[in-house]
Amino acid sequence: MAARDAQPKAIHLKDYRVPDFLIEHTHLDVVLNDEWTRVTSTLKLRRNPESERQDTSLVLDGAELRLVSVAIDGKPLSESDYRVDAESLTIADVPPAFELQVVTDIQPQKNTSLDGLYRSRGLYCTQCEAEGFRKITYYLDRPDVMSEFVTRIEANKDTHPVLLSNGNLIDGGDLAGDRHFAVWQDPHKKPCYLFAMVAGQLSHIEDKFVTTSGREVTLKIFVEPKDLDKCDHAMDSLKRAMRWDEEVYGREYDLDIFMIVAVDDFNMGAMENKGLNIFNTSCILAKPETTTDAGFQRVEAVVAHEYFHNWSGNRVTCRDWFQLSLKEGFTVFRDAEFSSDMGSRTVKRVEDVSMLRTAQFAEDGGPMAHPIRPDAYIEISNFYTLTIYEKGAEVVRMIANLLGPELFRKGSDLYFERHDGQAVTTDDFVAAMADASGRDLTQFKHWYSQAGTPVLTVTDQYDADAQEYTLEIAQYCPPTPECKHKKPFHIPVAVGLLGSAGNLPLQLKGETPNTETPDNTHTVLELTEAKQRFTFTGVKEKPVPALLRGFSAPVKLRYPYTRDDLMRLMSADDDGFVRWDASQQLATLVIGDAIKAYQGGEDLGQWPLDEQLAVACEQLLGDSSLDPAMVALMLALPSEGYLAEQAEVVDVHAIHAARNAVRRALGKRLAQPLRAIYSAYDHSKPYEANAEAIAQRTLKNLALGYLMIDPDAAQLDACEQQLRDSNNMTDTLAALTALVNCRAHDAEDRKRDALEAFYQQWQDEPLVVNDWFRVQSVSPLPGGLERVHALLKHPAYDPKNPNKIRSVVAAFTNGNPVNFHQKDGAGYTFLADEVLRLNKQNPQIAARLLTPLTKWRRYLPEQQALMKAALERILAEPELSKDVYEVVSKSLA
Ligand code: B3K
Ligand code: ZN
Numbered sequence: 001m002a003a004r005d006a007q008p009k010a011i012h013l014k015d016y017r018v019p020d021f022l023i024e025h026t027h028l029d030v031v032l033n034d035e036w037t038r039v040t041s042t043l044k045l046r047r048n049p050e051s052e053r054q055d056t057s058l059v060l061d062g063a064e065l066r067l068v069s070v071a072i073d074g075k076p077l078s079e080s081d082y083r084v085d086a087e088s089l090t091i092a093d094v095p096p097a098f099e100l101q102v103v104t105d106i107q108p109q110k111n112t113s114l115d116g117l118y119r120s121r122g123l124y125c126t127q128c129e130a131e132g133f134r135k136i137t138y139y140l141d142r143p144d145v146m147s148e149f150v151t152r153i154e155a156n157k158d159t160h161p162v163l164l165s166n167g168n169l170i171d172g173g174d175l176a177g178d179r180h181f182a183v184w185q186d187p188h189k190k191p192c193y194l195f196a197m198v199a200g201q202l203s204h205i206e207d208k209f210v211t212t213s214g215r216e217v218t219l220k221i222f223v224e225p226k227d228l229d230k231c232d233h234a235m236d237s238l239k240r241a242m243r244w245d246e247e248v249y250g251r252e253y254d255l256d257i258f259m260i261v262a263v264d265d266f267n268m269g270a271m272e273n274k275g276l277n278i279f280n281t282s283c284i285l286a287k288p289e290t291t292t293d294a295g296f297q298r299v300e301a302v303v304a305h306e307y308f309h310n311w312s313g314n315r316v317t318c319r320d321w322f323q324l325s326l327k328e329g330f331t332v333f334r335d336a337e338f339s340s341d342m343g344s345r346t347v348k349r350v351e352d353v354s355m356l357r358t359a360q361f362a363e364d365g366g367p368m369a370h371p372i373r374p375d376a377y378i379e380i381s382n383f384y385t386l387t388i389y390e391k392g393a394e395v396v397r398m399i400a401n402l403l404g405p406e407l408f409r410k411g412s413d414l415y416f417e418r419h420d421g422q423a424v425t426t427d428d429f430v431a432a433m434a435d436a437s438g439r440d441l442t443q444f445k446h447w448y449s450q451a452g453t454p455v456l457t458v459t460d461q462y463d464a465d466a467q468e469y470t471l472e473i474a475q476y477c478p479p480t481p482e483c484k485h486k487k488p489f490h491i492p493v494a495v496g497l498l499g500s501a502g503n504l505p506l507q508l509k510g511e512t513p514n515t516e517t518p519d520n521t522h523t524v525l526e527l528t529e530a531k532q533r534f535t536f537t538g539v540k541e542k543p544v545p546a547l548l549r550g551f552s553a554p555v556k557l558r559y560p561y562t563r564d565d566l567m568r569l570m571s572a573d574d575d576g577f578v579r580w581d582a583s584q585q586l587a588t589l590v591i592g593d594a595i596k597a598y599q600g601g602e603d604l605g606q607w608p609l610d611e612q613l614a615v616a617c618e619q620l621l622g623d624s625s626l627d628p629a630m631v632a633l634m635l636a637l638p639s640e641g642y643l644a645e646q647a648e649v650v651d652v653h654a655i656h657a658a659r660n661a662v663r664r665a666l667g668k669r670l671a672q673p674l675r676a677i678y679s680a681y682d683h684s685k686p687y688e689a690n691a692e693a694i695a696q697r698t699l700k701n702l703a704l705g706y707l708m709i710d711p712d713a714a715q716l717d718a719c720e721q722q723l724r725d726s727n728n729m730t731d732t733l734a735a736l737t738a739l740v741n742c743r744a745h746d747a748e749d750r751k752r753d754a755l756e757a758f759y760q761q762w763q764d765e766p767l768v769v770n771d772w773f774r775v776q777s778v779s780p781l782p783g784g785l786e787r788v789h790a791l792l793k794h795p796a797y798d799p800k801n802p803n804k805i806r807s808v809v810a811a812f813t814n815g816n817p818v819n820f821h822q823k824d825g826a827g828y829t830f831l832a833d834e835v836l837r838l839n840k841q842n843p844q845i846a847a848r849l850l851t852p853l854t855k856w857r858r859y860l861p862e863q864q865a866l867m868k869a870a871l872e873r874i875l876a877e878p879e880l881s882k883d884v885y886e887v888v889s890k891s892l893a
Contacts, residue, residue: 007889008882010376013322019140020051021058023147026192028137030117032124032155032199036105037117038068041137043147046097057092060102060138061131064116067138068103089138102138111135112800112841115381120265121224123200124160125278127271130321130380133192143191143318144423153197154181160199162222164259166190166274186274188254189421191317196273198222198261205231209242211252217242221284222261230285233296233689234260234303241304244338249412251311260284260303264766267802267844268384269302272309279306282767282803288687288728290768293697295729296689300342305335316419321380325372325448326426328384329392333400336393343691346576347629353551353577356394358642360386361453361556366855367891369451369480373426376482378886381844387451394554395447398492399430401524401552402444403437411436443528444490451480454489456527458559462542468509469497469539474531475555481890491527494552496574497536497543503574504543509535521574524552544568549575561585563612570616571623576630583620583634586613587662588646591637594658599651604661613662614669621673629695632702637663640817650858656780656818667706674703678718687728694730701734708738716747723754729768732758737775759796769796770807777811784819785826788812799837802845809834813852820852821859825866828853832870835884836877843881850874850884854891868892 025044030037047054067084070077072094083090089102111118116135117126126132134141151165157180163172167186174180184197202222209217219238221231238260245251255275266280283302286295312334313327340348363369363386370383372392377383400408415432426448434441454477461470473493477486497504503521507513514520525534544565548557561569561582566589569582590610598604620631637659644650667674681700687693704722707715716739723735739747739754755776762768773796777788791797791808798804813820813831820827831853838846856867874880875888 008378008885010378012376013320013374016320016322017052018050019048019142019145020053020056021045021140021145022048023140023145026139026147026149027152028149028195029152030136030154030197032108032153032160034109035107036066037108038103038105039137040101040103041139043100043102043139044097045094045100057090058094058100060089060091061087061134061141062089062104062138063087063131063134064106064111065135065138066105068105069101070103071101073098074101104137106136113844114265114267114802114842115844117197118265120263122159123198123202123263124155125198125200125261125263126196126273127267127278128195128273129193129271130324131193133195136195139192141192142320143193144320146189146191146317146421146423148189149186149195150183151186151195151197152181152183153199154179155199156180159201162198162200162202162204164196164198164222164261164276166194166196166276168256188274188314190274190314191423194272194274194314194317196271196276196278198276198278201225202261203228205235207235207239209239209253209258211242212246213252215252215256217253217255218257220257220259222259223281223284224262227262227281227285230287230290233286233291234284234299237300237303238307240300240342241307241338244304244341245308245311245334248337248341249311249334249409249416251416253310254315258307260306264803265801267842269298270306272306272313274310274314277306279303280803282770285767288689290729290762290765292728292730292733292771293689293694295767297339297343297694301335301339304338305331308334308338311416315421316416317423319423319425321377321383322373322375323425324380324383325388325392325395326424326429328389329372329394330396330429332389332393333396336397344627344629344695346580347627347633347691347695349550349577350580350630350633352390353581354639354642356386356390356551356554358639358645360390360554362641362645362855363387363851364391364451364453364480365478366858367481367893368854368887370482371449371451373448374482375449379843379847379882381883382847382886391554398447398553399433399441399444401494402492402526403433403439407437407439408433441490443488446487446489450477450483450486450489452477452483452486454486454491454553454555456491456493456548456555456557458545458547458557460545460559462539464542466537467539468535468537469543470533470535471495471525471545472531472533473525473527475527476530481893488528488530491553491555493525493527493547494522494549494575495525496522496546496549496578497539498546498568498573499541499543502572503546504539504541507537509537522549546573546575546578548578548581549573550577551581563589563610567612567616570634571619580630580634583616584638584642586616587637588643591643591655591658591662594661595647595651595654598654598657598661604657607661607665609662609665609669614666617666617670618673621670621677627695628699629691632695632699635702635706637666641814644817644858647858649860650855651860652817652821652863653823663706664709667709670706674706678703678707683722683725683731697730697734701731701738704734704738708742711742711744711747716742716744716750720750720754723758729771733771733775736772740775741779741781743781763796766796766803770803773797773804773807774811774815777808778815780816780818782819784812784816785822785830788830800841802842805834805838805845805849810849813849821863823862825863825870828867828870832874835874839877839881839884840879843883846881847883847887850887850891854887856891 027042029040108117109119115132153163163182165184170185171183203225204220204222207219260277262279262281262284269283270279286299308331312330411433414436430441454475457474459472506523566582566586590613643655719735726732835846
């Protein structure tokens with residue numbers, strides 16, 4: 001904890017030095033007991049020949065450990081031979097190579113930070129990334145120190161019958177007094193952040209996978225016995241991911257066993273520990289009755305993500321934590337491509353871009369903005385961000401698009417081969433891509449070192465006589481905390497030109513015509529300067545430019561589209577992303593009018609619907625050639641979060657009122673076709689989680705949402721019927737949500753009864769209860785904060801469980817803007833109280849919860865003042881964790 005007079009210090013990338021010592025072998029002996037757990041670590045250490053400092057003391061990282069003894073080469077050290085403080089163990093005189101034995105005691109049962117070794121519902125498990133291993137024993141806790149591990153675990157046999165660690169089981173057996181032990185050996189050298197161990201009462205399902213080269217791999221998923229019926233989807237996803245990585249990247253699995261363990265208390269989604277992934281139950285368990293379509297897709301994506309880390313992260317790891325995006329950005333790109341191949345590519349792209357533009361752009365424009373390879377941090381846990389992950393993936397995607405599939409594969413092969421078994425940097429990654437392709441990526445690397453979202457301003461000119469069309473593109477990136485004046489980025493801008501009868505063939509002036517594909521209608525312009533012109537020849541009519549197809553770069557695009565232009569793009573461009581984006585831009589313009597009207601004091605009760613938007617939506621509903629999932633995405637209005645991100649100054653209440661008014665008017669206007677979609681859907685068909693079935697359900701439930709805005713009794717009955725008869729959680733939750741949020745004044749009893757019945761039915765399924773909490777926490781109806789306070793007192797709420805905190809507190813503060821920003825600031829007070837409550841208990845979760853307050857400068861002056869005051873109250877707290885201190889102090893700076 002950081003006291004006021006000792007503020008935590010930043011760690012800088014420029015200070016990186018190779019480790020002074022290397023650890024060749026690590027033997028851990030962990031004896032689990034109810035009161036104290038004893039960890040005996042035996043390390044084979046030697047000085048690193050590459051270090052410039054051959055006479056330094058050995059400094060091992062440690063936190064919250066009770067040191068019992070230290071010995072070198074079998075000789076116990078006396079207390080004067082070493083120094084211990086809150087963060088380290090220092091031994092001054094050590095030989096060039098030696099064996100160090102350190103015995104420490106820890107109390108996992110008291111570890112509420114869920115970092116290091118802790119207990120979740122009686123189950124011992126670990127989370128070591130980024131710096132949790134130092135809470136287990138003293139160690140060189142940095143990713144560039146890689147060691148072989150042998151782990152012996154000892155525990156009570158009846159309470160902890162299953163004992164797991166990384167690698168292969170090499171020994172085990174019974175001991176006196178109902179105790180037993182197991183010994184695991186991991187043949188692959190790894191940094192300690194990939195260490196894992198588990199002990200508990202677990203059941204498992206088992207399967208096998210034969211790799212292309214013929215290695216038979218045993219696959220096991222361990223869960224609490226009651227959840228054994230919810231593992232099949234994860235197992236299928238794992239096998240699909242293993243096959244995909246062989247086919248697409250030529251990467252095989254490298255051990256004889258791959259294990260996954262699901263735990264209820266987990267700070268994030270999952271962790272890629274070598275051969276022993278540990279997962280949040282929310283990212284493993286799935287069955288139709290309890291899991292939504294989105295839940296199924298999340299399980300598939302996270303299982304794949306963690307599996308893919310075996311190469312992008314484990315075999316080739318990070319040199320230091322500034323390189324985090326090396327493994328995370330690349331692995332998110334890999335899992336996104338996998339999901340695209342398993343389902344609908346355009347839908348996946350739209351979902352990802354939507355999230356990026358709403359949340360990552362906000363991060364990149366706020367006080368916590370950082371490059372995907374940051375220069376400095378106070379607490380690395382704060383840097384598991386949308387920027388590192390999602391923007392990092394966009395940067396890898398740009399490389400993949402610039403190189404094309406074959407050269408990109410050549411680049412990834414070279415990267416994996418060149419660096420197998422090493423801890424490397426993002427520069428190494430880019431170098432492999434450049435070397436394999438022959439492309440100069442020097443300027444491209446600014447994406448790694450500069451934060452902020454570039455803005456592209458596009459103007460155009462059509463010369464009818466010369467049949468030439470010119471696009472002028474200017475780039476500008478606003479200043480961010482680490483850098484005021486940015487160097488120009490290398491930005492791929494994918495474009496098409498839409499004419500009256502479809503996309504036009506493209507010929508750039510000065511480039512040799514492509515005779516092989518003369519009617520090529522797609523090209524990628526490479527912007528490398530602050531301003532550049534691109535002229536197309538042979539353009540027979542003034543086109544509408546389809547810009548940034550597929551969202552070819554993580555930038556904001558400014559082009560003065562008319563509503564007619566947008567309608568044309570929406571209905572006719574070849575690129576699915578552009579069509580969706582045009583629908584969002586059109587809706588944003590229409591909602592923008594309503595926002596102005598609201599701010600001018602107009603009553604939006606009878607707000608007339610914009611005719612062009614109405615016609616565009618009618619056309620969408622009548623277009624049977626479109627994927628129903630795309631229709632649903634295009635008919636769903638931009639979220640309040642996205643609209644806030646678009647605004648100069650965020651007026652939460654105006655955005656909410658305006659979006660609602662447009663939504664209500666649209667629902668009325670489209671009632672007939674929406675009803676037709678709803679009634680054409682066969683609710684009795686068996687549940688399937690494939691892309692087509694998901695698409696149909698999404699559209700049908702979107703229709704239900706619109707029809708339930710102002711429902712009559714018959715509509716309420718239909719909704720209740722869906723709730724009662726549904727054979728899957730997607731439909732159940734869609735109906736519950738629509739009912740809970742509808743504004744029919746006589747529906748209060750129905751709402752209460754439905755919520756109560758739902759809880760009664762699902763109270764033994766924690767993940768479903770989380771959904772039940774979330775539906776209520778995000779409901780925009782008035783009185784949200786009171787509802788949330790009541791939910792916190794509900795017997796099913798657990799103030800220590802991150803999933804529960806996320807479903808109530810974070811769901812409310814992130815997903816319910818109109819209630820969180822209630823005008824008296826009570827929402828901010830509530831959030832500050834929660835952050836302070838969690839500050840010591842679970843600093844990582846506390847810091848993460850702060851996100852909505854960090855954006856205080858974006859709001860109206862009255863709200864700014866209240867949000868700022870909440871942050872100041874937190875900063876005044878005498879014992880802030882590094883995590884919370886960093887976020888609050890940077891937000892106020
Ligand atoms: N690598 C982990 C994240 C660890 C977060 C530590 N605070 C999960 C993942 O990205 O796959
Ligand atoms: Zn990851």
